[in-house]
Amino acid sequence: xxxxTQPPSVSVSPGQTASITCSGDKLGDKYACWYxxxxxxxxxxxxxxxxxxxxxxxxxxxxxxxxxxxxxTISGTQAMDEADYYCQAWDSSxxxxxxxxxxxxx
Amino acid sequence: xxxxxxxxxxxxxxxxxxxxSCRVSEYSFTSYWIAWVRQMPGKGLEWMGIIxxxxxxxxxxxxxxxxxxxSADKSISTAYLQWNSLKASDTAMYYCARTPSTxxxxxxxxxxxxxxxxxx
Numbered sequence: 001x002x003x004x005t006q007p008p009s010v011s012v013s014p015g016q017t018a019s020i021t022c023s024g025d026k027l028g029d030k031y032a033c034w035y036x037x038x039x040x041x042x043x044x045x046x047x048x049x050x051x052x053x054x055x056x057x058x059x060x061x062x063x064x065x066x067x068x069x070x071x072x073t074i075s076g077t078q079a080m081d082e083a084d085y086y087c088q089a090w091d092s093s094x095x096x097x098x099x100x101x102x103x104x105x106x
Numbered sequence: 107x108x109x110x111x112x113x114x115x116x117x118x119x120x121x122x123x124x125x126x127s128c129r130v131s132e133y134s135f136t137s138y139w140i141a142w143v144r145q146m147p148g149k150g151l152e153w154m155g156i157i158x159x160x161x162x163x164x165x166x167x168x169x170x171x172x173x174x175x176x177s178a179d180k181s182i183s184t185a186y187l188q189w190n191s192l193k194a195s196d197t198a199m200y201y202c203a204r205t206p207s208t209x210x211x212x213x214x215x216x217x218x219x220x221x222x223x224x225x226x
Contacts, residue, residue, distance in 0.1 A: 001168060033212040035151075042201055042219055043143075043151065048212035086151050093165055093208045095141065095153040 002091035004098035011104045012077045020101045022070040022087030030089045032070035034063060037100075038083045046085075047072060079105050110140075110202050110217035117223045118192050125188040126220045128202030138204045140185040141213065142176060146198045154200075156208060157185055165208070192224045 004024045012018035022032060032050055035043040045054050047063035050070065062073040070089075074081055082105045087098040109131040118124055128140060141156040155166040159180045166176070178185045185202060199219045205211035 031210040031212075035213070037151075042216040043203075043213070044216070045212055045214050048214070049210065054214065084150075088151075088212070090209055090211070094167060095156070095205075095208075097143075097151040097153060100150040 002089075002094070002096050004087055004089060004096050006085075006087060006098040006101045008099070009102045009104065011106055012074075013106055014079060015076055018074045018077045018081070018103055018105075020072045020074075020085050020087075020103065022072070022098045023068055024070075024089065024096075025068060027068050027070055027089060028066045030065075030091065032063070032065045032087055032089050034070075034072045035086045035088065036081075036083045037086065043086065074103075077103075077105055081105060108204070108215045110204060110215055112200075112202060112217040112220045115221040115223070117225070119226055120194055120224055121191050122224075123188070123190050124192055124222065125186050126200060126222070128185045128187075128217050130183045130185070130204065138206055139208055139211070140178065141203050141205060142185075142187045143201045143203055143213075144170075144198045145201065145219075151201075154187070156205075159183075159185070192222075194224050194226075196222060197224045198222060 034047040037043040050065040051063040060075045086100045111129045113127040142154040144152045154170045155176045157164045159178045175188045202217040203213035204215045
């Protein structure tokens with residue numbers, strides 16, 4: 001079965017740039033999307049189709065996808081960005097989520 | 107605004123049956139797929155399966171195939187997740203989510219979650 005691999009945790013200082021990676025076999029040939037989940041809340045879509053931002057998502061959220069890796073980049077990270085982030089893609093009509101990355105803003 | 111409204115929290119005993127629901131407030135509900143996603147305590151998101159309301163076309167994750175049933179009633183814009191015999195390991199938060207496609211789609215709207223607790 002298809003797998004997506006994320007680092008368990010990423011730390012960043014306020015105002016700096018955070019990068020969260022998501023690796024999968026030929027992931028660049030698929031569309032990747034990203035979700036943010038804060039404690040006690042439902043996931044929220046922050047990036048879809050590799051690099052598109054839904055309305056209401058700040059411009060500091062940027063997505064890319066090439067080769068075997070999709071990357072979520074958050075520039076000028078703020079305390080409010082602290083959350084768990086999940087990547088997701090489709091393989092053979094099956095949705096797959098990455099294991100999630102806890103972003104800590106120190 | 108599209109809303110996915112899920113049924114309330116449930117506390118069940120092992121071996122009992124359960125059906126939880128997800129109602130979509132959207133007139134074009136039939137144009138979308140509704141997925142179910144499990145999140146066990148302190149763990150990540152797991153895709154369980156999906157249903158297309160227009161024709162009840164259903165697909166399951168291999169990990170969940172045979173363990174539960176996904177169904178829908180398009181007349182009331184509601185999707186369901188059902189267990190015939192719950193296990194303690196089914197204790198989790200269950201989310202429904204909407205996507206326009208099962209090949210390149212993204213889950214743009216999510217329900218608030220239904221917490222299922224299975225304990226003797």
